[in-house]
Amino acid sequence: MSKRDQPAVGISLSALREVPRGDLAIRFAFGAGISSIAAIISYVFGARFGGVFLAFPAILPATLTLIEKEESKRKAEDDDIGAILGAAALILFGGLAWWLIPTIGAPGAIAVAVFGWLSAAALFYAVLRVVSGP
């Protein structure tokens, strides 16, 4: 992918008006569904195994399908590249949460883990932009 056709990172609040309510309902349903499955598995098989399902790709299938339908397959591929980087950072989130919850307590640990995820994902993104060339 050429970086020439990629605009700089920014926020477009007007994009919110373009999101159909049905799409939001689908995403909510995906999130609620996988959260329920993870909770039930935790009760049946224990918290450690149930935790595996906390990193199930809950948003991505719906997002890619909607992007392909409403924009293009190329845009869906671009979104998926970001998802690869975000997922790699998700490993760090889990590691930080596991390490820090017993030491500094859950509220601080989860906040640090979210910050760590965002920082790592942004760093991976920046590196890939540099590596992919101008």
Place this chain on the structure above:
Amino acid sequence: MREVLVVLVKAIAGGTFVLLFALLGQVLQPKWFSGLFSAAPSVAVAGLIITVVDKGDHEASLSAIGMMFGAVGFVVFAICVRALLVRHSALVAAALACVAWLVAAIGGYLLVLR
């Protein structure tokens, strides 16, 4: 009865966090960057918070261990989707890649922790 209530609360919290992260991904440009939020720890944050309230820090910490294997599976999933999108629709690519997630996440968990 308490377990059913906790599952319901986790479902609502998970759906809400997924929605919030999805909206954040929607307003961010370009798509390449907003795609990061397709792998946001939305279900994880909701699940860990409710687990802490329900069962305490130790259980949440155990969940986080399992989550790392799920995250490895997520990376494999997203790479497979990228490859499958060449020949298939996004829906079919994501469905096929779910099998890769199951194998990588659960297989990795069983291999390392069992």
